[in-house]
Amino acid sequence: MTHLELVSELRHIVGERGLVSDPDALMTYNADGCVMDTHDPDVVVLPTTTEQVVAVVKLAAREHVPVIARGAGTGLSGGATPMRGGIVLVTSRMDKILEIDTRNNRCRVQPGVINFELTAFLKSRGYHFAADPSSQKACTIGGNIANNSGGPHCIKYGVTGSHVLGVQMVLADGSIFWSGEGIVEQPGYDLTGVTVGAEGTTCVITECWLKILPVPEATRVVMAVFNDIRPAAETVSAVIAGGFLPAALEVMDTLALKAVNDAYQMGIPPGAGAALIIEVDGVDDGLDDLLAEIVQIAKDKGAIEVRPAKTPQEQVNVWAARKNAFGAMGRLAPTYHLVDTVVPRTKLPAIMDDVKRISKEVNLPIANVFHAGDGNLHPIVLFDSTDPDQNARAHKAVEEIMRLSIGYGGVISGEHGVGIEKQEFMSYMFNDDDLGAMAALHEAFDPEDLLNPGKIFPRKVNPNELAATRRQASTVPGGLAAIVAKHGEKVWI
Amino acid sequence: MSDLLIQLGSAVGAEHVTPGADGLSVQGVSPHFVVAPGSVEELSEAMKIAAAARAAVIPWGGGTRQALGTPPVALDRPVVAMRTTRLNQVLDYTPDDMTISVGAGMTLDEIDQAVRPNGQMLPMDVALPGRSTVGGALACAADGPRRLGYGTFRDLFLGTKVVEAGGRISKAGGMTVKNVSGFDLMKLYIGSMGSLAIFTSANFKLLPIPRAAATIACEFDTLESVFAMADALHTSKLLPAACELVSAEGGQGFGLCVATDGLDQAVARHKRDVPGLAQKAGARASHVLEGEEHTSLWRRINDLSQSADLEPDEMVIRVASLPSLLGSALVALQVAAKKHALRLQISARVLNGIAYVRTRGTAWKAFHEVALTTLPEVSIVTLGLGTPEPSVDVWGRPPNGLDVMRRIKAEFDPANILNPGRYLV
Numbered sequence: 001m002t003h004l005e006l007v008s009e010l011r012h013i014v015g016e017r018g019l020v021s022d023p024d025a026l027m028t029y030n031a032d033g034c035v036m037d038t039h040d041p042d043v044v045v046l047p048t049t050t051e052q053v054v055a056v057v058k059l060a061a062r063e064h065v066p067v068i069a070r071g072a073g074t075g076l077s078g079g080a081t082p083m084r085g086g087i088v089l090v091t092s093r094m095d096k097i098l099e100i101d102t103r104n105n106r107c108r109v110q111p112g113v114i115n116f117e118l119t120a121f122l123k124s125r126g127y128h129f130a131a132d133p134s135s136q137k138a139c140t141i142g143g144n145i146a147n148n149s150g151g152p153h154c155i156k157y158g159v160t161g162s163h164v165l166g167v168q169m170v171l172a173d174g175s176i177f178w179s180g181e182g183i184v185e186q187p188g189y190d191l192t193g194v195t196v197g198a199e200g201t202t203c204v205i206t207e208c209w210l211k212i213l214p215v216p217e218a219t220r221v222v223m224a225v226f227n228d229i230r231p232a233a234e235t236v237s238a239v240i241a242g243g244f245l246p247a248a249l250e251v252m253d254t255l256a257l258k259a260v261n262d263a264y265q266m267g268i269p270p271g272a273g274a275a276l277i278i279e280v281d282g283v284d285d286g287l288d289d290l291l292a293e294i295v296q297i298a299k300d301k302g303a304i305e306v307r308p309a310k311t312p313q314e315q316v317n318v319w320a321a322r323k324n325a326f327g328a329m330g331r332l333a334p335t336y337h338l339v340d341t342v343v344p345r346t347k348l349p350a351i352m353d354d355v356k357r358i359s360k361e362v363n364l365p366i367a368n369v370f371h372a373g374d375g376n377l378h379p380i381v382l383f384d385s386t387d388p389d390q391n392a393r394a395h396k397a398v399e400e401i402m403r404l405s406i407g408y409g410g411v412i413s414g415e416h417g418v419g420i421e422k423q424e425f426m427s428y429m430f431n432d433d434d435l436g437a438m439a440a441l442h443e444a445f446d447p448e449d450l451l452n453p454g455k456i457f458p459r460k461v462n463p464n465e466l467a468a469t470r471r472q473a474s475t476v477p478g479g480l481a482a483i484v485a486k487h488g489e490k491v492w493i
Numbered sequence: 494m495s496d497l498l499i500q501l502g503s504a505v506g507a508e509h510v511t512p513g514a515d516g517l518s519v520q521g522v523s524p525h526f527v528v529a530p531g532s533v534e535e536l537s538e539a540m541k542i543a544a545a546a547r548a549a550v551i552p553w554g555g556g557t558r559q560a561l562g563t564p565p566v567a568l569d570r571p572v573v574a575m576r577t578t579r580l581n582q583v584l585d586y587t588p589d590d591m592t593i594s595v596g597a598g599m600t601l602d603e604i605d606q607a608v609r610p611n612g613q614m615l616p617m618d619v620a621l622p623g624r625s626t627v628g629g630a631l632a633c634a635a636d637g638p639r640r641l642g643y644g645t646f647r648d649l650f651l652g653t654k655v656v657e658a659g660g661r662i663s664k665a666g667g668m669t670v671k672n673v674s675g676f677d678l679m680k681l682y683i684g685s686m687g688s689l690a691i692f693t694s695a696n697f698k699l700l701p702i703p704r705a706a707a708t709i710a711c712e713f714d715t716l717e718s719v720f721a722m723a724d725a726l727h728t729s730k731l732l733p734a735a736c737e738l739v740s741a742e743g744g745q746g747f748g749l750c751v752a753t754d755g756l757d758q759a760v761a762r763h764k765r766d767v768p769g770l771a772q773k774a775g776a777r778a779s780h781v782l783e784g785e786e787h788t789s790l791w792r793r794i795n796d797l798s799q800s801a802d803l804e805p806d807e808m809v810i811r812v813a814s815l816p817s818l819l820g821s822a823l824v825a826l827q828v829a830a831k832k833h834a835l836r837l838q839i840s841a842r843v844l845n846g847i848a849y850v851r852t853r854g855t856a857w858k859a860f861h862e863v864a865l866t867t868l869p870e871v872s873i874v875t876l877g878l879g880t881p882e883p884s885v886d887v888w889g890r891p892p893n894g895l896d897v898m899r900r901i902k903a904e905f906d907p908a909n910i911l912n913p914g915r916y917l918v
């Protein structure tokens with residue numbers, strides 16, 4: 001089938017308005033928020049229904065063309081970048097909230113629903129969806145699920161994966177089923193669980209049932225200001241070790257504060273080295289005392305000022321500033337590379353020192369805005385990408401931070417995913433056998449490597465070949481497979 | 494067979510291989526050997542040997558959940574029980590990180606003893622925690638009453654090392670509380686019943702032991718009023734840690750045990766408010782239990798789902814439904830039990846839609862069939878039968894995506910070595 005024929009068949013499926021094939025327009029879809037590498041898609045479709053998605057995926061399977069699901073493209077690891085061209089399937093027109101069932105704490109939505117819109121919808125009914133990435137004003141639920149996204153409140157409520165009851169999945173061959181609809185224990189492998197965080201490589205999600213939670217009775221927010229990042233990090237470690245269960249513990253360092261202070265007039269004293277946002281929630285009883293204890297820890301560690309956000313509006317402002325901190329980085333440098341890694345929480349102060357040192361060594365500013373309570377740091381390397389030397393130094397800083405983090409017992413990504421950004425780092429954590437187990441799972445879903453190919457696994461690793469090698473190795477001398485051949489289905493029940 | 498014995502002995506030490514079943518049996522099938530490796534490497538070696546001998550391997554922790562599933566289909570193959578009980582060490586524990594890595598053969602009680610002195614807990618209330626290993630609990634996706642407040646293993650299981658069917662060692666995840674580095678294989682292994690790989694270690698997120706805790710035990714005459722109370726709790730702003738329905742054994746009526754924990758004031762608030770809700774819903778009485786009374790009550794409740802020690806005429810099933818449908822499902826089961834002259838005992842996590850139902854009596858098979866046919870929208874899994882009966886539809890309604898599941902099994906265990914025939918895939 002020629003390109004023109006493919007486009008024409010796709011047009012037939014999604015209609016003229018659901019199709020992008022103009023070469024200039026295609027460029028818009030050549031990357032997500034990670035511009036490390038770009039690749040134009042062959043064609044873009046914007047379906048409105050599940051049936052259209054199934055038809056597109058079936059056509060792609062028949063013609064052996066990759067399909068890359070894309071939500072809002074806010075991903076920071078290159079997850080939605082069409083590395084081998086193919087069809088980019090954008091979910092932005094599948095943006096309906098379909099059903100809310102408060103009796104069972106669940107709601108059903110299409111994947112293109114914007115996280116914030118769902119949040120607003122639920123809030124008016126006294127509920128919330130716990131995963132609240134800082135990009136929530138733009139990112140989609142489908143993207144959240146595929147990346148298992150986190151947010152400030154995940155320290156208490158868990159990441160996206162803890163709030164997905166089931167998804168309607170379209171597999172690479174176009175077959176479709178619901179992996180779950182709200183019954184929390186069912187026999188069989190957990191296909192929902194393995195699809196969360198699989199970055200669109202197991203299926204295209206066309207609908208999902210999400211777990212929703214009632215808005216807590218009471219919430220308190222304070223911001224503790226420090227003259228350096230280290231005492232802020234020490235406070236976080238001490239609060240965790242002290243057995244508190246705050247709803248959020250977020251740190252912004254001096255550079256980040258400068259950016260948001262200008263944008264949001266937060267009136268942070270100039271020269272403040274770091275701010276720690278502390279939130280507690282639950283039933284009203286006892287919350288003030290709890291907060292007072294946490295604030296005391298902050299003071300003991302050297303907080304120079306503690307500001308309560310007294311009204312709901314003040315709380316909203318604090319969070320708006322925190323969540324828009326990345327955006328505000330644009331005020332500081334033309335480009336930034338946001339590193340996403342997690343360390344055991346006792347290692348936070350040490351790695352903050354390292355980041356500071358690395359910033360000096362590569363002579364580039366590094367800002368920090370992060371989910372401290374989870375040990376999930378986000379050093380933001382600020383540079384000018386048009387300068388090759390700065391590019392190289394930025395790259396060096398990123399690599400050094402990753403290496404140190406792994407050395408501390410950390411992992412290569414806490415919430416942004418592997419995509420293309422981290423695929424070479426995968427071998428820092430996993431050997432070939434570890435990757436082999438992942439390849440085996442991948443193989444069961446996508447034996448032809450058609451769904452978002454070229455992601456997660458290191459570039460030199462072809463997951464299908466890796467899976468094949470494993471299968472081969474399992475056929476030990478004496479013919480293990482013979483057992484299956486001899487007794488056939490019976491053995492398999 | 495004797496070659497296999499010698500080879501296994503060379504892998505794990507002759508004293509750790511027992512010829513014969515050593516008292517173990519899975520639904521009438523007895524292993525030919527019981528092997529107890531002392532390390533991941535030994536387990537890997539033993540698995541390679543077992544695979545080369547075309548053995549059927551039954552991973553074996555505390556043995557408390559071997560009644561689950563169908564009997565092994567071993568045909569003419571040697572059957573090896575692979576015990577994880579010697580993998581019972583704490584591997585990595587920095588209390589201030591609130592994470593721990595443990596050998597898969599540790600019991601839940603042993604883990605509790607390791608972390609409790611630091612004011613920490615792994616709030617997974619599995620049945621028979623003194624015998625149940627964490628590997629087995631993960632493999633069977635065991636849950637507990639406090640899933641309401643603390644979630645399940647799926648929320649706290651951070652990383653693992655496993656030995657796969659051919660002896661390959663692989664790991665997944667890590668020791669941090671957040672991690673999206675590659676596919677989430679922990680989710681794949683939870684509940685896979687040892688059909689894909691054998692856990693050798695598991696990493697968990699820990700939680701602080703709450704400062705205060707108490708139970709409000711409410712007594713009701715009817716299931717309807719219990720569920721009215723559950724509804725009231727659901728729509729209140731209260732945040733109980735557990736809410737368990739328990740039917741009085743042999744006697745009349747039902748208890749709804751509401752556990753509250755956390756800050757002193759929050760617990761006091763629940764002690765104040767819950768009895769009021771109970772009274773409105775028609776409770777006969779409610780009592781507040783604290784200290785040892787509270788702790789021992791929950792230890793007893795946690796064990797109500799056990800399927801390790803069954804009387805010959807006993808059956809245990811797990812009923813899972815949308816929370817809103819659980820009440821009517823249990824009423825239907827009550828009616829069916831009455832019709833078939835069975836004694837029924839229920840423990841149910843009412844706000845999660847999970848119930849464990851035990852029956853005593855001879856007509857359990859007819860009851861089971863009625864349950865499956867009259868409650869099609871509910872998942873019914875048989876956890877154990879006092880008298881094994883291969884013809885029982887253990888898994889109930891088949892899940893969606895069975896083809897993908899079969900392909901997963903084929904990738905991980907193409908020769909069907911691990912628990913052949915026992916799982917639904």
Ligand SMILES: Cc1cc2nc3c(=O)[nH]c(=O)nc-3n(C[C@H](O)[C@H](O)[C@H](O)COP(=O)(O)OP(=O)(O)OC[C@H]3O[C@@H](n4cnc5c(N)ncnc54)[C@H](O)[C@@H]3O)c2cc1C
Nearest residue numbers: 071072073074075079134140142143146149150200205415
């Ligand atoms: C300023 C800023 C702040 C951010 N803050 C956070 C944060 O706090 N926490 C956090 O975790 N992340 C954060 N992110 C990263 C990003 O926003 C999240 O990963 C988000 O969930 C991506 O959603 P999206 O709709 O933009 O997905 P996309 O970028 O379009 O896609 C992401 C991945 O999901 C897959 N995908 C999308 N839709 C589907 C579908 N329907 N079916 C299958 N696969 C699908 C894609 O193939 C891709 O692999 C931030 C990003 C920015 C730019």
